[in-house]
Amino acid sequence: AAGAAGGAYWVDSQQKRYVPVKGDHVIGIVTAKAGDVFKLDVGGSEQASLSYLAFEGATKRNRPNVQVGDLIYGQFLVANKDMEPEMVCIDSSGRSSGMGIIGQDGFLFKVSLGLIRKLLAPKCEIIQELSQLYPFELVLGMNGRIWVKAKTVQQTLIIVNILEACEYMTAEQRKQALAKLSGN
Amino acid sequence: MKATPLSNCERRFILRAVEERKRLDGRQCYDYRNVRISFGADYGCCIVELGKTRVLAQVSCELVPPKPNRPTEGILFFNLELSPMAAPGFEPGRQTDLLVKLNRLIERCLRNSKCIDTESLCVVAGEKVWQIRLDLHLLNHDGNIIDAASIAGIVALCHFRRPDVSVQGEEVTVYTPEERDPVPLSIHHMPICVSFAFFQQGTYLLVDPSEREERVMDGVLVIAMNKHREICTMQSSGGIMLIKDQVLRCSKITAVKVAEITELIQKALENDQKVRKEGGKFGFAESIPNQKITAFKMESAAVDTNDVEEQAEEIITKADPPSEVSAKPILHTPGTAQIGEGIENSWGDLEESDKEEAVEEEDESEVTALECQKMETEDTSTMKETKKDEPIVLSDSEEEEVVILEPQELPKKTRAQTNSKQENTSKKAFNKRRKKKRAA
Numbered sequence: 001a002a003g004a005a006g007g008a009y010w011v012d013s014q015q016k017r018y019v020p021v022k023g024d025h026v027i028g029i030v031t032a033k034a035g036d037v038f039k040l041d042v043g044g045s046e047q048a049s050l051s052y053l054a055f056e057g058a059t060k061r062n063r064p065n066v067q068v069g070d071l072i073y074g075q076f077l078v079a080n081k082d083m084e085p086e087m088v089c090i091d092s093s094g095r096s097s098g099m100g101i102i103g104q105d106g107f108l109f110k111v112s113l114g115l116i117r118k119l120l121a122p123k124c125e126i127i128q129e130l131s132q133l134y135p136f137e138l139v140l141g142m143n144g145r146i147w148v149k150a151k152t153v154q155q156t157l158i159i160v161n162i163l164e165a166c167e168y169m170t171a172e173q174r175k176q177a178l179a180k181l182s183g184n
Numbered sequence: 185m186k187a188t189p190l191s192n193c194e195r196r197f198i199l200r201a202v203e204e205r206k207r208l209d210g211r212q213c214y215d216y217r218n219v220r221i222s223f224g225a226d227y228g229c230c231i232v233e234l235g236k237t238r239v240l241a242q243v244s245c246e247l248v249p250p251k252p253n254r255p256t257e258g259i260l261f262f263n264l265e266l267s268p269m270a271a272p273g274f275e276p277g278r279q280t281d282l283l284v285k286l287n288r289l290i291e292r293c294l295r296n297s298k299c300i301d302t303e304s305l306c307v308v309a310g311e312k313v314w315q316i317r318l319d320l321h322l323l324n325h326d327g328n329i330i331d332a333a334s335i336a337g338i339v340a341l342c343h344f345r346r347p348d349v350s351v352q353g354e355e356v357t358v359y360t361p362e363e364r365d366p367v368p369l370s371i372h373h374m375p376i377c378v379s380f381a382f383f384q385q386g387t388y389l390l391v392d393p394s395e396r397e398e399r400v401m402d403g404v405l406v407i408a409m410n411k412h413r414e415i416c417t418m419q420s421s422g423g424i425m426l427i428k429d430q431v432l433r434c435s436k437i438t439a440v441k442v443a444e445i446t447e448l449i450q451k452a453l454e455n456d457q458k459v460r461k462e463g464g465k466f467g468f469a470e471s472i473p474n475q476k477i478t479a480f481k482m483e484s485a486a487v488d489t490n491d492v493e494e495q496a497e498e499i500i501t502k503a504d505p506p507s508e509v510s511a512k513p514i515l516h517t518p519g520t521a522q523i524g525e526g527i528e529n530s531w532g533d534l535e536e537s538d539k540e541e542a543v544e545e546e547d548e549s550e551v552t553a554l555e556c557q558k559m560e561t562e563d564t565s566t567m568k569e570t571k572k573d574e575p576i577v578l579s580d581s582e583e584e585e586v587v588i589l590e591p592q593e594l595p596k597k598t599r600a601q602t603n604s605k606q607e608n609t610s611k612k613a614f615n616k617r618r619k620k621k622r623a624a
Contacts, residue, residue, distance in 0.1 A: 029188070067192070102193070157206060157208065160208070
């Protein structure tokens, strides 16, 4: 709310390069397993570290089954310019709340950060319209990465292409495109 | 910078899609991406976009002494650079294998095919010849750099105009563009590279692979051909084994593609020629379109903050005062007392005999002496109850909830929320509780 004096504004800008921020939920790709810690690529300048204990229900004897090249959805515990970012897959109460290893199927692709914020807005039209097409699973990472899984390869590809095109399409163009697809 | 790693799920998906003959952008297996050619204001400058892959080409010339073993031939110099803006994995100043391979391909495609007449570049035999230099810069890497680079190279060479020269006896006059119109290079034919990506040991092939497809492919076959169906160069890399049939099939596809692309190039060159003649606007500013990001308006909720203070005060006055915490000390044994409910000590807490409370009061002994007769039976009974059945849930905890991790329940794939209230009857269950330090 803008008052006469001391109004506070939040300005979002469009960019493709992600800078890790504490509390952001992102999709990371496991690049290395170094002892007790996984190294993840999150699209930032440094790789993030993720302890194997930071999963729900993980203990020293019960390690999560993570391989190099797997996708992980987690949030940043530590993210500043002086330190290597750290990720966890549990929230402050120890529950996973949707975070963890993402399944083997599906497809991962990258979009701009502005589009992710659009999609994460409450009651996003794009997602509502898409969900009327076919059922699909969707994970949105604040680092610009999206993971989609639908029943068939064709359906997954359609959703991927629509989401990528949403960057430059107006609402009418998008509705037209979806109408054509649901007509097929 | 390190290149973004390819995740297992992407690799699997792309291979599955290739087996179903589907490509990520909806093309067919033999389809090329859209080729866009745009020219700059100078002669010999062009940008070629093959889908999102972009290559900038610039041709320049200079009068130099010829090579000693070839006194009547001009000199050609080709250079391809992978700009760091093209992909995160490209670093400046580092010679990668990819760079060497691409440069060699360009050289073989353009130099060894003798598409440019070097004899016509000679001005004074043995003394002055034209050195034509072609610089290629990769601006964006989305797969199939070699095709885009070869198209950009040949288009730039065709577009280039060198200054006119006249030789009278010993005198050489180089005319400026204002004095005499610059002269195009003498080009015999236009060799163009076409790339084929192979998957699953040569079972599936894709023309014009994109960057993701390139990462997953087994190997690539590059064929450079001109529109007269003459093969200028051929290279297979990645260690794939190709059958004769496959190579022949690829060359037939190449002939078709090259014919299409050559036609496109001719049209683009003619267009540019026409625009320049008619005096219209030309150059990158005209040909590269603006891409606008569609704005998304969030519904803003107007918040009225005029009477916030009054509202806040109202709420505070109306609210019930916080309940008083009864802090009567309970004497368990002489010297050990407790005020309020403390955190349970989890060391061996499952045995009823170990009921000693962890908290000891330092200066409460005086108070307890006075009130030692007052035993709050209520408190102790509730304590006993909660101890047996469930862990004490502290209402003033700093964390939102205290969660007990039960390792035995882990094999379930679904991430069910762990129950904070568990039965801890057996000794096998290992309970972790967070100990909270109380402010003294």
